[in-house]
Amino acid sequence: MPEPFSFKLLATDGAARRGEIVTAHGKVQTPAFMPVGTQGTVKGLTPEDVRATGTEIVLGNTYHLMLRPGAQRIATLGGLLKFMNWPLPILTDSGGFQVMSLSDLRKVDERAVTFRSHLDGAMVELTPERAIEIQMLLGADIAMQLDECLKLPAARDEIARAMQLSLRWAERSKRAFEKNANGYALFGIVQGGDDLTLRAESARTLTAMGFHGYAIGGLAVGEPQEVMLRIVAETTPTLPARHPRYLMGVGTPHDLMEAVARGIDMFDCVLPTRNGRHGMAFTRYGAINLANARHANDPRPLDAESPHPAARTYSRAYLHHLTKANEMLGAVLLSTINLAYYQTLMGGMRETIAAGRFAEFCDHTMAQWAQGDLPAL
């Protein structure tokens, strides 16, 4: 089995870590944020647009791609990187989360999860082995084990059952991955809901199995931020330091910073692109709603000092107009601006962790957010 995957821990500052992932398709500096390319595209953006935001790795969704255009088709066309014309690393999820969030009918048993496709109503089966096979067909640099995701709050028994099942699926995923000649890297997923004992058991068992990296799943599913951060804080010390740690589906800029402070290396989230499509900008002044009439006559850009040209070039008045007129370019520009802000934020974290000034960076960033947007003209 080829193993062109490694992780190097370059520096720490408190629990925060500065690292580097090496993959067959390039290096990823951590802490890293992965934009979500659900259906084989980061919505509205060309690969060049995505790269220009500073992005080094994107996430692809197994659930969506297996249903359309199909994993075998993508494999025949040369894999997901080639299909999307994205030349850098890709991580694929296992489909477990979308089975929970998107299909209106699903049945989980020991062997598989069976669900109704949200596209055509067909019943589809996903086993841990099939989830790995699909991700290998996609050519993922980093594949994820199949797990069972619950919404919170949930009963402890139910959380324990799903966590135990996810551990058995982790084992099966690992065996399937190791049998496959094309695998690059496989991450296990810590489950256990909001129960610290269950989380610790999950992390311990996964670590004993041995994965290339460890994700924390089943968070950002309805629980308060403080619950999420407590679980992160308690879980990361139980994971091996020499492997990357990925907090799945998180989050706001504030979530990212707090999770990095608790030892997380990788994130993915639809927020920068989804909110961009709805007229919301993330900036160093905090979140800005471009639909607000206060921007209608404002000739200033969102952030004159942003490293990304889109944030410096287009006026708030223009972005307001595009948002109100529901113009595609508004979605394109705000998605770009938001991803660029996320990547700038990650870059700031990486730099200050390496320099031992991460706490100072966090204080400064949060003070700017708290100050809010520029006063109206």
Place this chain on the structure above:
Amino acid sequence: MPEPFSFKLLATDGAARRGEIVTAHGKVQTPAFMPVGTQGTVKGLTPEDVRATGTEIVLGNTYHLMLRPGAQRIATLGGLLKFMNWPLPILTDSGGFQVMSLSDLRKVDERAVTFRSHLDGAMVELTPERAIEIQMLLGADIAMQLDECLKLPAARDEIARAMQLSLRWAERSKRAFEKNANGYALFGIVQGGDDLTLRAESARTLTAMGFHGYAIGGLAVGEPQEVMLRIVAETTPTLPARHPRYLMGVGTPHDLMEAVARGIDMFDCVLPTRNGRHGMAFTRYGAINLANARHANDPRPLDAESPHPAARTYSRAYLHHLTKANEMLGAVLLSTINLAYYQTLMGGMRETIAAGRFAEFCDHTMAQWAQGDLPAL
């Protein structure tokens, strides 16, 4: 009145003309195609995207912009070029065509057209003077007179009435334009439906008034292509050779070539972007429907020899997938590819008119279209 507008006829080949328009914001090589930026944006594309297709001038819609965000607001923000971040020339229409096509209630009398806004139902009045004022507020390099557009077929009396009204509005538009200190160039619009006698009278009267350029309006409104081309062929010889001629709202690649062969210099049309949003590509192989299942497994690009990277880079399979999945990037890429094809076609016309080989170019281009798309794999 500043007059940074001129037109130079550089070469002719039969009735086809190769020319150059000079404006305050740059030169435009003719025959020229103007993408439509209805609401202050060529849908889905950044100004850089639009420029990269070879576009030298875009069209803005007075009707849309006067309703939202408002002409005075755009003027206060520095004009439409600055608002859109588009650094090259802009032509604005007068709003007459959209009043016909978009508002469900309108009343035309000698003084004005009054219509119900499609946005908020408010009654809005547009006079020839107001249409000029709005276009000056937008900062158009080329403004259009207000005219009354009819759908065809229409009764001769009705066509004659609208044509005569449009001539009186041309006169009022010209006076309003000449009183305004910010005007760059004003085009008159030949009306007269499908009646050659009325068209000739309109052209003669407008020429006597004197405009910077002459448009042919009221075509591509339901009549067969041969009717449109006959009117173009009969009208262009009645217009002064030293001024540009603009066929409004036209058309398909074939329309453009046939109209250039009959002496037209400028075009605008939503087809390349609108059809791009609906999965249709224009290429040298003709029109291609990317939604067709024949493309689902096709790794080939739309046109491996296109001068534009998007047409060479993305596979038909990927474009098919984006189209089926209704992904924004499909609209973005196909709009780009289509505009690039239109501009490549215009470039081919310009080059071969200058070289005296235009007829040959048309034959070759039509033979390629007739041959159709690449055979399926």
